[in-house]
Amino acid sequence: MSTPSPAAQSFPAVVGVLGxxxxxxxxxHAFLVAGAAEVIVVDVSEMAAQAAAARITKDLEASLTRGKINGELSDWTDRLTATAEVGAFARCGLVVEAVPxxxxxxxxxxxxxxxxxAPEAWLATNTSSLSITDLAEQLQRPERxxxxxxxxxxPASKLVEVVLAERTGAELAALSPRWVEALGKTPVVVKDxxxxxSSRLGVAIGLEAIRMVEEGVxxxxxxxxxxxxxYRFPIGPLALTDIVGLDVRLGIAEYLESQLGERFAPPKLMREMVARGELGKKSGKGFYDYPEA
Known part of the structure; x- marks a missing residue:
């Protein structure tokens, strides 16, 4: 039977994920593998919640097959709850939002x-580009x-970007990088x-690569x-765009254009591909074809 690792004591025993x-x-999956006593996933419906549970179970099976974790599959799935009831978060010490x-x-x-x-619980967002400060202003406890x-x-990524808003409290600023390290990942701490x-640099390179395809370079x-x-990139910018999703990157580019100017304007080709449903790996076609998607 799996038990929480010493490192896992850095984050709350019960962790929630919204989405x-x-x-x-x-x-x-990351929190389960790191030793969280329980992970609660809340989605928009029971059908979506069960689909999420199946997705996580598949990831856990892959981790067992690769020897990344040991034991029986039930050792991990028994600590997973998937539901449409947001009230399940009442027992969580930390909730990470991961909606579109x-x-x-x-x-x-x-x-x-x-x-x-509870008043002492922590809340985080997985946004890749939206203002943490603007989001915090809409909350009752922005310091948390x-x-x-x-x-x-x-599961494969080693990086988590820790983004501190203007009103993020000192305690959370100190705790959050330790949570990332307890997950076996490396924190990069940035101001909002x-x-x-990461998104600013990654999207800039990805957009220029798309323009090069558009221009026939x-x-x-x-x-x-x-x-x-x-340049020893682990993956090319167009293959990475396929993995992230062209629709996701289009949304990020549009936001960055509104904040930082024309250099982040999405290329015409990108808009056309999204309109055709060529979103990358998840749709089976992007800059490359994915017949098993």
Whole structure:
């Protein structure tokens, strides 16, 4: 039977995740594998919650197969609860929101979660670009709120961007990097700014790569190989855009354009691909084809 590791004592025993999609499931998996006593995932419906549970279970099975964790699958799944009832968060010491990248939806979701939490509990958002300070202003306890920007795919990624808002309290500023380290990942602490550090740089490179495809400079594979082999990127910017999702990156680019100017304007090709439903790996086609998607 798996037991919480000493490192896991850095974060609360019961952790909640709001949203059980690709990112939310990955975050839940990370806390389970790190030794959280229980992880509670809340989604919009019971059907969505059960789909999230299946997604997390699949990730756990993969971790067992690869020898990343040991024991029986039930050792891990017995500590997972998936539900549509947001009231389940009442027992959580930390909730991480992972709903789609839309300001109104984020605010509504964070307020719903915060209303269920004990006064001493912590709340975080997984937003990749939206202002943590603006989100915090919509909450009752902004000093207990920060950004925890996980990267896709969460189980394999070693980085979490810790984003501190203007009103993030000193205690949380000290705790949040320790939570990341307890997950076996490396924290990068940044102040709240449009796109933070990772999205701002990553999207800038990705948009320029798309413009190069649009202008016929080179084929997607050649552009990606230039960055992987020439600059030692672990994955090319176009392949990464497929993994993140063109629709997700389009939304981030539009937000960054509104905050930082024309250099983040989405290329015409990007808009056309999203309109055609060519969203990347999740749709089966993006800059590359994914026949098993």
């Amino acid at each position: 059980g999609g690709r990112m939310g499931a990955g975050i839940a 990248e839309d300001m109104e939806l984020k605010v509504e979701s964070l307020r719903r979660a915060e209303a269920q939490l 709120f920060c950004g925890l920007h996980f990267f896709n795919p969460v 700014a449009p796109g933070f550090a 080179a084929a997607p594979a050649d552009i990606d190989n230039a960055m992987v082999l020439g």
